[in-house]
Amino acid sequence: MRLFPPSRIVCLTEETVETLYLLGEDHRIVGVSGYAVRPPRVRKEKPRVSAFTSANIPKILALEPDLVLTFSDLQATIVADLVRAGIAVHAFNQRTLAGILAMIRTLGALVGAGEKAEALAAGFERRIEDIRGTSAGHPRPRVFFEEWDDPLISGIGWVSELIEVAGGEDVFGHLREAGAARDRIVLPDQVIAAAPDLILASWCGKKVVPERIRARPGWDAVPAVRNGRIVEIKSPLILQPGPAALTDGLDAIRRAIASAHAYEAL
Known part of the structure; x- marks a missing residue:
């Protein structure tokens, strides 16, 4: 039976790993991409199960995830393999600043941390606009x-x-x-x-x-x-x-x- 919010998440790209740590929801992560380096302790805390365009499917399945997070069409083959194995997958595809902010909010909603995600995204929005303002006119x-x-x-x-x-x-x-x-x-x-x-x-x-x-x-x-x-x-x-x-x-x-x-x- 799948749980909400998901309690066993595998992240196949690094940005969702960092976001979950920033949200204080890193206890849900059971596997990560080999490229995940933020925060530094993730390399010691979480098992690595993938590169970017390849993944160890048996290792992922052994972790019994109730959600796998992926990014872009470049991971479509991995997604297909996981879906065929009966795993729930959410594929992000953000390519813009607005998309990144939407990813943070969506991920927060997926793990039942919507308010924290909104605060995090809003803080990034303010930072971007403040920096944009300081560079104006130069x-x-x-x-x-x-x-x-x-x-x-x-x-x-x-x-x-x-x-x-x-x-x-x-x-x-x-x-x-x-x-x-x-x-x-x-x-x-x-x-x-x-x-x-x-x-x-x-x-x-x-x-x-x-x-x-x-x-x-x-x-x-x-x-x-x-x-x-x-x-x-x-x-x-x-x-x-x-x-x-x-x-x-x-x-x-x-x-x-x-x-x-x-x-x-x-």
């Missing part, structure tokens, strides 16, 4: 967010929005509505033509190598490269559509933009 550096290096992939929706909240202009902001990475591929010559003042790079789970960016043919003409404005933002901070992106991820973007402003003032 020069906006042109920013290229590099989500992957080969092929070049520009920033997904919530990343593009956060760049604007922090006071930057995403040079490929018109691609933000494209959820699939293949639809956000850009050519090196397009980046050169866009002439970003700042390059933010987060290579989706692997270390950014600025030397490779600087060595690309013709990129010495890009203002960000010429002026040494290449900044790595760690993937767990910005590429998971949850609390991390709204806090540490946004702050990392703000610092990079502030540094660009300081350089221009010299």
Whole structure:
């Protein structure tokens, strides 16, 4: 018999893990993604049962979950396997700031913590608007967010929005509505033509190598490269559509933009 609220939850992406911890509902989690690192103690407290596009289905079933939380079409095969095994699954698909906030509220409702989730989401909303307000009226550096290096992939929706909240202009902001990475591929010559003042790079789970960016043919003409404005933002901070992106991820973007402003003032 399934319980409400669910008492045994498996989270196959990190943002739902962090959200449940922030809501004080982490006692419900019985399994997590191997990428879950927030809060740090999760790696010691919860068994790891999946990567991102693959999962140990027998291990998940052995945990006897009454709810599994997933994200995006990239986990559709995992979802299908779990559903066929009789497991209740909720698949999130947030790609924007509004979507992230809705995810927090929905997750709160799913675990019977609606009021706490509303307070958490409202706090993030106020933070975003306060930061947006402080950046208003200042020069906006042109920013290229590099989500992957080969092929070049520009920033997904919530990343593009956060760049604007922090006071930057995403040079490929018109691609933000494209959820699939293949639809956000850009050519090196397009980046050169866009002439970003700042390059933010987060290579989706692997270390950014600025030397490779600087060595690309013709990129010495890009203002960000010429002026040494290449900044790595760690993937767990910005590429998971949850609390991390709204806090540490946004702050990392703000610092990079502030540094660009300081350089221009010299």
